[in-house]
Amino acid sequence: MKIAIPVENKTLEANVSTVFGRANYFLIYDTEREESVFVDNLAQSSAGGAGIKAAQTVVDQKVNALLTPRLGENAADILEAAGIKIYQAINASARKNIDAFGDGKLSLLDEVHAGFHEHGDN
Amino acid sequence: MKIAVLSGKGGAGKTLVAVNLASVAKKSTYIDCDIEEPNGHLFFKPQAVREEEVAVLIPQVNHDLCDGCRRCIDFCRYNALAYIKERLIVLAELCHSCGGCNLVCPQNALAEIERPIGKIQTGISDPVTVKTGFLNIGEASGVPIIKQLLAGLETTADSLTIIDSPPGSACNVMESVKEADYCILVAEPTIFGVHNLNLVYELVKLFNKPFGVVINKCLETENPAEKFCVENNINILARIPFDRELGLLNSNAEIAVRKKEEYREKFSALLNTVAKEVRHEAAAYSQR
Numbered sequence: 001m002k003i004a005i006p007v008e009n010k011t012l013e014a015n016v017s018t019v020f021g022r023a024n025y026f027l028i029y030d031t032e033r034e035e036s037v038f039v040d041n042l043a044q045s046s047a048g049g050a051g052i053k054a055a056q057t058v059v060d061q062k063v064n065a066l067l068t069p070r071l072g073e074n075a076a077d078i079l080e081a082a083g084i085k086i087y088q089a090i091n092a093s094a095r096k097n098i099d100a101f102g103d104g105k106l107s108l109l110d111e112v113h114a115g116f117h118e119h120g121d122n
Numbered sequence: 123m124k125i126a127v128l129s130g131k132g133g134a135g136k137t138l139v140a141v142n143l144a145s146v147a148k149k150s151t152y153i154d155c156d157i158e159e160p161n162g163h164l165f166f167k168p169q170a171v172r173e174e175e176v177a178v179l180i181p182q183v184n185h186d187l188c189d190g191c192r193r194c195i196d197f198c199r200y201n202a203l204a205y206i207k208e209r210l211i212v213l214a215e216l217c218h219s220c221g222g223c224n225l226v227c228p229q230n231a232l233a234e235i236e237r238p239i240g241k242i243q244t245g246i247s248d249p250v251t252v253k254t255g256f257l258n259i260g261e262a263s264g265v266p267i268i269k270q271l272l273a274g275l276e277t278t279a280d281s282l283t284i285i286d287s288p289p290g291s292a293c294n295v296m297e298s299v300k301e302a303d304y305c306i307l308v309a310e311p312t313i314f315g316v317h318n319l320n321l322v323y324e325l326v327k328l329f330n331k332p333f334g335v336v337i338n339k340c341l342e343t344e345n346p347a348e349k350f351c352v353e354n355n356i357n358i359l360a361r362i363p364f365d366r367e368l369g370l371l372n373s374n375a376e377i378a379v380r381k382k383e384e385y386r387e388k389f390s391a392l393l394n395t396v397a398k399e400v401r402h403e404a405a406a407y408s409q410r
Binding site: 043046047048049050052053055056059074078081082083 | 195198199200201202204205206207211213216
């Protein structure tokens with residue numbers, strides 16, 4: 001299966017990004033072939049709705065699961081609509097997360113934040 | 123004459139000033155642009171209220187015509203569109219109603235439909251016409267409501283319109299002051315108050331609006347807001363004392379000038395000062 005992980009750098013040793021929508025890259029990892037591909041996150045410089053554009057990127061990579069420490073509401077809606085399972089990443093490297101996922105140690109993400117797509121009205 | 127009343131934070135006294143200024147004029151229109159939490163109507167208790175809906179246009183997808191080219195997705199700056207499982211989806215709350223997706227679609231697969239985001243109530247509290255904007259809970263932007271509130275206003279020299287702006291200095295506030303002839307900045311005499319005053323001070327300078335400051339809740343002690351005004355050469359239009367009676371009237375949603383002659387005189391004086399400033403500005407502008 002294919003999994004996506006938001007990462008800060010283009011290596012397996014890179015830390016999982018603390019944000020999803022504005023992560024630097026997405027690691028797309030094929031668990032059977034043990035192959036990794038790093039995809040630029042074009043949503044990073046978005047004025048708004050970065051989570052949606054980032055989710056679109058992940059969906060287009062046809063992954064089965066996303067490992068992320070947190071996720072906004074809009075992005076979660078899109079990933080769910082695409083049938084992608086969302087798991088809670090641990091605060092460690094991408095490789096450690098892949099291993100933990102393989103060992104069945106990651107749980108499904110149960111908390112989705114409301115997002116930061118306000119307009120600074122106050 | 124259109125006068126906007128604004129402040130960098132909530133609770134400084136915008137509505138106190140706006141409601142009482144509108145009430146000392148022979149005839150006026152009070153417009154509550156604080157669409158997230160309008161409270162001017164609680165003071166005026168307007169009668170014969172008419173209601174109109176405010177809606178924005180958002181795209182609607184004809185899935186039979188959409189071939190998934192994604193030009194609309196690439197065009198949308200707000201990422202309000204996504205293509206999931208061979209279906210285009212619209213994230214309505216993120217749409218800014220620019221209509222661009224519709225324009226770039228080569229298949230004519232997009233149409234525009236109305237999405238209600240709030241309402242406007244218009245009523246009378248003699249001699250004040252009271253217009254209030256309400257943004258539906260959960261909506262991100264009230265700008266379209268403010269646009270509709272301020273559209274088609276009378277602009278004669280002797281008609282008075284008081285615009286009660288939202289707090290802060292973001293899009294909502296900018297929209298509410300765009301058409302104003304003059305801005306009244308309401309500030310509290312504290313260091314925090316000065317910080318917030320500075321936000322709206324920067325804003326009115328950016329918009330090149332003539333303006334003056336009303337300092338609310340003044341004590342005999344040190345007054346940082348007054349100091350800020352002096353240092354920046356800002357005209358202080360009035361100082362409202364920290365007055366228990368005024369505070370009590372206001373917290374009971376009473377209009378102070380309708381209850382006590384002393385307050386009527388003070389707010390009349392403020393309105394005269396502002397009217398003079400506006401005439402002065404108009405004259406200065408025509409000489410430029």
